[in-house]
Amino acid sequence: MRVIGHLATQTSASKFSDFLVVQGIRNAVEEEGGSWAIWIHSEDEIPKAKDYLNAFQTNPRDARFNQYSARAAEIKDQELTSNKLAKGFLIEAKSSNPPEAMALVLLPSHSL
DSSP states (O other), X not given: OEEEEEESSHHHHHHHHHHHHHTTOOEEXXXXXXXXXXXXXXXXXXXXXXXXXXXXXXXXXXXGGSSOHHHHHHHHHHHHHHHHHHHHHHHHHHXXXXXXXXXXXXXXXXXX
């Protein structure tokens, strides 16, 4: 994860973060010394995210940045549900299989 820049207010940082989520760019927003840092999870997404940030800073009222809060909330809820289901599956797999079976599941296919 790496910081691509800062925004002055929590409102603008949240709006920009929502836009990034809908664009498929995982990110986080964190307060740092009176401004809001925008963190990007994937190094591969940093150039695109920086371009979006520059456009946002130039014109934060651009319509493309103002319509994503509801959709971003849906995406975040779906990811949370998927993560909970995946964790539940792993816990179930660990508790219901003997250690030998888990070892077989974890081996790469070329090793079998």
